[in-house]
Amino acid sequence: MTQPAAGLSRARYRGRARYGRETLRAEWTKLRTVASTGWLLLGTVALTVAVSVAADAAATCPSGGCQADPARLSLTGVQAGQAIVAVIAVLAISGEYSTGMIRITLTAMPRRLTVLAAKAALVAVLVLAAGAVAVLASVLAGRLMLPGHGFIAANGYPPLSLGDGPVLRAVTGSVLYLVLIALLSLGVATAVREPAVAIGLVLGLLYVFPVVTSVVGNQHWQRHLEQIGPMTAGLYIQATAGLRSLPLTPWQGLGVLALWAAGALVIGALVFRFRDA
Amino acid sequence: MTTVTPYRSTAHEARDGFGQLLHAEWTKFRTVRGWVAGMIVAALVTAGLGVFVARAAIPTCSSQTSSGQQGPVQHGAACGGPIYARGPGGVLVQDEFYFVRQPLAGNGSITVRVTSLTGLGRGTDNGRPVGAIAVPWSKAGIIVKDGTSLGSAYAAMMVTGGNGVRMQWNYTGDTSGLSGAVSAASPRWLRLTRDGDTITGYDSADGTHWTHVGTVALAGLPPTVQAGLFVTSPQHSTYSSSLGVGNGFNSPTASTAVFDHVSRTGTWPARTWTGDDVDPEDLQVAPGSVGYHQVAGRFTVAGSGDIAPLIAGPLNHGPNITVRDFLLGTFAGLIAVAVVAAMFMTAEYRRGLIRTTLAASPNRGRVLAAKAIVIGSAAFVTGLAAAAGAVLIATHIADSAGADVFPEPWPTELRIIAGTAALIAVAAVLTLAIATMVRRSATAILIMIVIIVIPDVLSAPPGIPAGVTDWLLRVTPAAAFALQQPAPQYYQVLANYIPSSGFYPLAPWTGFAVLCAWTAVALAAAAYLLRRRDA
Numbered sequence: 087m088t089q090p091a092a093g094l095s096r097a098r099y100r101g102r103a104r105y106g107r108e109t110l111r112a113e114w115t116k117l118r119t120v121a122s123t124g125w126l127l128l129g130t131v132a133l134t135v136a137v138s139v140a141a142d143a144a145a146t147c148p149s150g151g152c153q154a155d156p157a158r159l160s161l162t163g164v165q166a167g168q169a170i171v172a173v174i175a176v177l178a179i180s181g182e183y184s185t186g187m188i189r190i191t192l193t194a195m196p197r198r199l200t201v202l203a204a205k206a207a208l209v210a211v212l213v214l215a216a217g218a219v220a221v222l223a224s225v226l227a228g229r230l231m232l233p234g235h236g237f238i239a240a241n242g243y244p245p246l247s248l249g250d251g252p253v254l255r256a257v258t259g260s261v262l263y264l265v266l267i268a269l270l271s272l273g274v275a276t277a278v279r280e281p282a283v284a285i286g287l288v289l290g291l292l293y294v295f296p297v298v299t300s301v302v303g304n305q306h307w308q309r310h311l312e313q314i315g316p317m318t319a320g321l322y323i324q325a326t327a328g329l330r331s332l333p334l335t336p337w338q339g340l341g342v343l344a345l346w347a348a349g350a351l352v353i354g355a356l357v358f359r360f361r362d363a
Numbered sequence: 364m365t366t367v368t369p370y371r372s373t374a375h376e377a378r379d380g381f382g383q384l385l386h387a388e389w390t391k392f393r394t395v396r397g398w399v400a401g402m403i404v405a406a407l408v409t410a411g412l413g414v415f416v417a418r419a420a421i422p423t424c425s426s427q428t429s430s431g432q433q434g435p436v437q438h439g440a441a442c443g444g445p446i447y448a449r450g451p452g453g454v455l456v457q458d459e460f461y462f463v464r465q466p467l468a469g470n471g472s473i474t475v476r477v478t479s480l481t482g483l484g485r486g487t488d489n490g491r492p493v494g495a496i497a498v499p500w501s502k503a504g505i506i507v508k509d510g511t512s513l514g515s516a517y518a519a520m521m522v523t524g525g526n527g528v529r530m531q532w533n534y535t536g537d538t539s540g541l542s543g544a545v546s547a548a549s550p551r552w553l554r555l556t557r558d559g560d561t562i563t564g565y566d567s568a569d570g571t572h573w574t575h576v577g578t579v580a581l582a583g584l585p586p587t588v589q590a591g592l593f594v595t596s597p598q599h600s601t602y603s604s605s606l607g608v609g610n611g612f613n614s615p616t617a618s619t620a621v622f623d624h625v626s627r628t629g630t631w632p633a634r635t636w637t638g639d640d641v642d643p644e645d646l647q648v649a650p651g652s653v654g655y656h657q658v659a660g661r662f663t664v665a666g667s668g669d670i671a672p673l674i675a676g677p678l679n680h681g682p683n684i685t686v687r688d689f690l691l692g693t694f695a696g697l698i699a700v701a702v703v704a705a706m707f708m709t710a711e712y713r714r715g716l717i718r719t720t721l722a723a724s725p726n727r728g729r730v731l732a733a734k735a736i737v738i739g740s741a742a743f744v745t746g747l748a749a750a751a752g753a754v755l756i757a758t759h760i761a762d763s764a765g766a767d768v769f770p771e772p773w774p775t776e777l778r779i780i781a782g783t784a785a786l787i788a789v790a791a792v793l794t795l796a797i798a799t800m801v802r803r804s805a806t807a808i809l810i811m812i813v814i815i816v817i818p819d820v821l822s823a824p825p826g827i828p829a830g831v832t833d834w835l836l837r838v839t840p841a842a843a844f845a846l847q848q849p850a851p852q853y854y855q856v857l858a859n860y861i862p863s864s865g866f867y868p869l870a871p872w873t874g875f876a877v878l879c880a881w882t883a884v885a886l887a888a889a890a891y892l893l894r895r896r897d898a
Contacts, residue, residue, distance in 0.1 A: 122806070133813070137821075137831075144830030162831075166817050173809045180805070184713060282709075282804035283401075286702040289812055290408075290695050293820045298412065298419075300863060301688040307419040 106204070109195050113204040116187075117178060117212070126174045127216040130264075131223065134167030138224035139231070147236030147243065156237050157246060157256045157326040160228025164260050164324070165317075167220055168267045172288045175209050175271035180281035188363045198359050206272055206351065210265050217264035221257055252326035259323030259340055266340070266347045267292070270316065273350025277357045292317040309333045316346040384724050384733040392737050395710075398703045402741060405699035405787075406749040412692025413753025417760040447673065447682065447767065448513035448642075450534040451582075455681055455770065458513045458534075459642040459668025460595030461653045462506070467590040471629015472556035473505050475592065475622045476570065477522050478547045482596065483617040483652060483665065497524030500671075500857060501596040502531075503620030503664070504553050507562055508589050509581065513642055516581040517670070518562035519593065520553040524618065528553070529855075530564040530577040534672050537855045540566040540576040557629075560584045570624065591636065592655075594620045594666035597857065598647070598680065615647030617667040623660055642668065675769040675850045676864025682767035685849035686779055687865045689757035693783055693847070694816050696749050698808075700742045700787055704794040705807040707738050712802050717898045727893045731799060735886065739792045746787030750780040769849060778871060782846030785875065789882050790815055793840060796885035800892050814881075815840045822862035832861075833868045840881045842867070845874030 117123055141162035147154060179202075182188040195201050229246040237243040248254050274291075275284035295315025302308045312318040313333045322332050322339030329335065334342065392398060450456035467473075482497040504521030518532040520540070528540030528551055545551045552567040560583070564576040596618035638655040640646055646653065648667045655664040673681030711717040724730050754776065761768045771779070790811070798807035818841035822832035836842050845867035852860050860866040867874060 140831045140834070144834075165821065166813070169812055169817060170809065173805055177805055184803075280706075280804075282702045282705050282808045285805055285808045285812070286698045289816065290698050293816065294412070294695055297691050297694060297820055298416065301416055301684075301691055302419045304419050311419075 105195075105197065106200060109197070109200050109204045110207065112191075112195065113201070113208050116182075116191075117205075117208055120177075120181065122177060122181075123174065123212070126170055126177070127212060130167050130170040130174070130213075130216045131220040133170060134163035134220035135223045135227065136163065137166040138163035139227050142228050142231040142235070145232070145235055145237075147238075154237070154243075155325060155327040156228060156232050156243050157225070157253045158324040160232065160246060161221065161224055161256060161260050161324050163224050164221065164263065165321070167217075168264060168292065168317075169289055171213050171217070171264050171268050172271040172292075173285055174213065175268040176275040176281050176284045176288065178205050178209050178275075179272060180275045180279055180284055183279045183363075184281060192363050199355055202272075202276060202351075202355055202358055206269060209268050209272055213265050213268040214261060217261040220264075221260045225253070225257055250326075255336060256324045256326055259336060262340060263320050263323055263343065266320065266343045267316075270343070270347040270350045273347065273352070273354035276354030277350070314342065316343045319343060379724060381729060381733065384729055385736060387720075387723070388730075388733045388737040392707060392741060398707065401699050401703040402745045405696040405703075406745050406752065408699060409690070409692040409696035409746075409749035410752035410756065412695060413689040413757040414760065416688050416691060417757035417766075450514045450672070451516050452533065452535070453770065453772065454534060455673040456514050456534045457645070457669045457671055457673055457680065458515075459640075459645045460502075460593045460670055461638065461655065461664055461666030462508075462511065462589070462591060462593050462641050463636050463638045463655050463662060463664055464508075464511075464589045464591035465631050465633045465636055466587050467507070467557065467627075468587045468630040468632055470556075470558050471590075471627065471631070472554060473507075473590055474552065474554040474624070474626045475505055476550050476552050476624040477503055477545050477620055477622055478550045479619075479621040480522055480524060480545050480594075481619055482524070483619060483648075497618045498596060498599050498616050498857075499523065499525030500669070500855060501594075501616065501618040502529075502670070503594040503618065503622075503666075504592070505555050506590065506593045507555050507557055509584055511589055511639075511641055516584065518555065518564065518579050518581060519670070520555050520564040520566065520576065521593075522551045522553070522620070524596075526855075528566045528576070530579075531670070531855070532562070532577075532579045532581065534670065535853065536579060538577045540564070540574065541568060552624075555590070557584075557588065557590075592622050592625070592662055592664055593670075594618055594664040595668045595670060596666060597669035597671065615667055617648045617652045617665055619663060619665040622662040622664065625660065625662065638664075640666070640668075669856070671856045672853055674853070674856055674858035674860075674864075676859060676861075676866070680858075681850075682769045684761060684766060685769040685865050686754055686758070686771055686776060687847045687849045689753050690750060690779065690783055690847055692753065693750070693787070693844075694819050696746070697787055697790055698812065698816060700745060700791050701794040701808060701811045702804070704738045704742065704791040705798040705804040705811070707734060708795055708798040709802060709804040709807065712898075721898050728890045731796075731886070731890050731893055735792045735795055738795050739788045742791035743784050743788035746784035747781070749787075750783035754780055771849060775849070779847050779849065782843075782871060782875065786843045786846055786878065789843070789875075789878050790840065793878070793882040793885055796882065796889040799889035800885070817841075819844050832863075836862055836874070837868050838877070840878040842869050842874035843878035845869045846871045 138160055141159055145159055182191060225246055233245060246253055271288045274288050278284045295311055295318045299308055299311045299318060319334060319339040320343030322334055323336045325332060325336055447455045448458050480497050480503045501524040502521040504519055506517055506519035508517035509515040516533055520530050522528055522545040527542035529537055530540060531537045552570045554565040556563050560580050561578060562581060563578045565573045566576050567573045596616045599614050599616050640653055653665050653667055655662055675681045675685045676683060711720060720730060721727060794807060794811045797810050801807050818835035818839045822836060848867050848871055849865050852866050
């Protein structure tokens with residue numbers, strides 16, 4: 087008696103899996119064949135590395151030592167590169183609304199949450215790849231350039247190395263940071279649809295916390311703002327020195343950003359599921 | 364046989380003047396609810412962040428000292444913190460020096476020879492002693508001052524630690540005399556003469572050949588003034604960014620100078636010299652480090668402090684809240700305005716309206732001009748409302764809470780508010796031009812954010828090396844944020860003149876010119892592409 091039922095559910099499962107694979111393939115084809123995706127990924131790498139190199143070039147550590155965090159310094163570009171990552175994610179969904187493509191997409195693949203999940207997975211993988219290149223290139227630039235600016239072993243700064251635990255955490259964490267920024271942006275863009283508005287909202291949300299924190303004299307407010315800001319808290323993952331003075335541990339900070347991304351995705355998914363396209 | 368008369372519209376022929384075009388574009392703008400809402404959001408966000416800053420920036424009385432910062436702890440006056448002295452012109456000043464003085468009744472003069480100026484090595488830089496070399500703007504010389512009340516008018520001739528002989532007056536005035544350091548082998552002779560309200564300074568290397576350095580008028584100088592020898596030595600300021608947080612090290616220093624050949628003309632009613640620290644409550648070194656002794660016409664005077672304008676900013680010694688802080692929401696308002704400006708053009712392409720627009724008005728350059736004027740004006744009004752609202756409301760909040768806000772003369776405040784509106788307006792036109800070129804709102808917003816918002820945002824927290832933000836704020840359109848600089852930079856006062864403290868690498872209107880140049884180039888390129896490309 088139970089045998090046919092189990093068979094049925096296996097068949098349904100297989101059907102679902104195939105449906106998922108095909109949705110993934112369809113989304114991948116769309117993403118891959120839009121010219122802007124490649125350019126934006128390239129732009130992410132270029133801007134991240136350029137700003138990091140500029141920060142390396144401007145930093146100095148006089149003989150006798152200085153208080154600095156070379157890993158964080160060499161990853162400065164992430165703060166600029168995230169803007170392009172946000173745009174990649176926003177365009178993945180709101181680009182379809184601009185062109186009316188979304189109606190075809192949803193006719194062919196009516197399971198909306200599967201579509202959104204496929205988009206999220208693909209954007210995450212693309213940003214993971216580009217982010218890894220950008221972050222590794224930035225750290226390499228830091229390793230090559232910083233010793234020329236006084237960050238030498240004599241001052242307490244051995245060359246940056248991935249074999250060093252905190253540096254490895256900063257590097258992998260920075261890549262994950264970019265992925266989470268992409269997911270946050272995808273969630274916001276799914277909810278608001280209009281690409282320009284989505285980009286404005288995401289970048290406003292990211293940058294408002296560090297800017298406000300910089301002038302708030304009240305330390306109590308300052309710590310709270312830094313803890314809840316997706317960018318300020320998320321970037322704790324880049325810290326390799328002075329961890330005691332941070333309001334959260336690096337991984338907790340990245341967790342705050344993950345909560346923001348999850349919240350945005352849930353809202354986006356709900357709106358996407360229940361609203362007319 | 365019926366003749367068919369071709370249809371002729373009975374409507375009046377419409378004129379296609381620029382006025383009509385402007386009216387058409389304005390109608391497009393005001394009838395899209397989302398765009399008007401976007402402008403209102405821009406103004407509210409900017410003003411709202413200003414109000415938030417005014418509330419949150421007021422320090423609580425207990426938790427203040429930021430890591431690594433030595434020197435005076437800044438509280439609001441309400442917390443029993445420093446009451447800042449004001450100089451003649453209303454500028455906040457530091458008026459702290461060791462003064463060996465006598466009253467001078469009526470006109471007269473004083474002449475001295477300075478043979479040495481050395482530091483006492485009490486200051487530290489990142490924990491290391493600064494050494495016995497006098498800091499560059501340590502000062503020793505003669506001064507004529509309107510009494511000893513803080514902030515009173517003065518004129519002084521002095522030797523400095525690294526900037527030769529100077530004549531300075533009323534805290535902000537400065538002119539140079541002989542160059543080179545003072546020593547027993549090459550002493551400096553200084554002279555001040557008073558004639559009514561007019562003080563004239565001279566210097567000399569040998570006491571016989573005198574050079575006129577400067578003449579200044581001190582309005583309202585009383586008949587009897589205080590005159591004599593003085594020494595002071597400003598804080599040694601260094602800046603470093605560490606752990607993503609900027610630290611300003613302001614360590615106090617003290618200097619000692621040796622004077623002889625003191626001679627005077629005129630009426631000096633007191634028989635003896637009086638030595639005192641002008642503002643003992645503000646003295647940053649041990650009271651025993653300052654003072655004077657006199658041995659047979661030879662005076663050794665030690666002092667600490669500065670006679671100079673206070674510099675704004677969290678890493679400096681002035682009040683750390685400025686009007687610029689109330690406008691830090693500008694970047695958010697700018698994003699919202701840019702979103703509207705980009706869509707003002709890209710929506711035409713997305714909806715196909717551009718074909719109607721260009722059919723009705725075939726001169727494409729004029730269409731772009733009309734759009735630029737409409738969006739620029741709307742953005743200016745939005746920016747003006749946002750900036751004026753932010754500054755007025757936030758200032759009121761801070762004032763009623765007793766927080767010290769760096770005071771602005773009204774022309775500066777007007778420049779900051781109108782400048783912010785102009786910055787938002789021109790940035791909106793720049794975004795419109797970019798959107799015309801790339802036709803996609805997402806790309807236009809991205810470009811705009813990368814070239815204007817990110818340079819501004821990176822310069823706000825003092826974590827990025829100042830060299831990077833300095834460069835970005837010179838060449839990118841974000842240079843226009845210099846319009847928000849709240850206080851002038853004084854070369855004769857060393858301080859942390861960095862963007863995060865409100866000091867920009869370019870002068871306010873020069874920075875604005877950079878934005879205008881970008882916009883002009885972008886508009887020209889947009890007009891060219893609009894004309895040459897199919898719509």
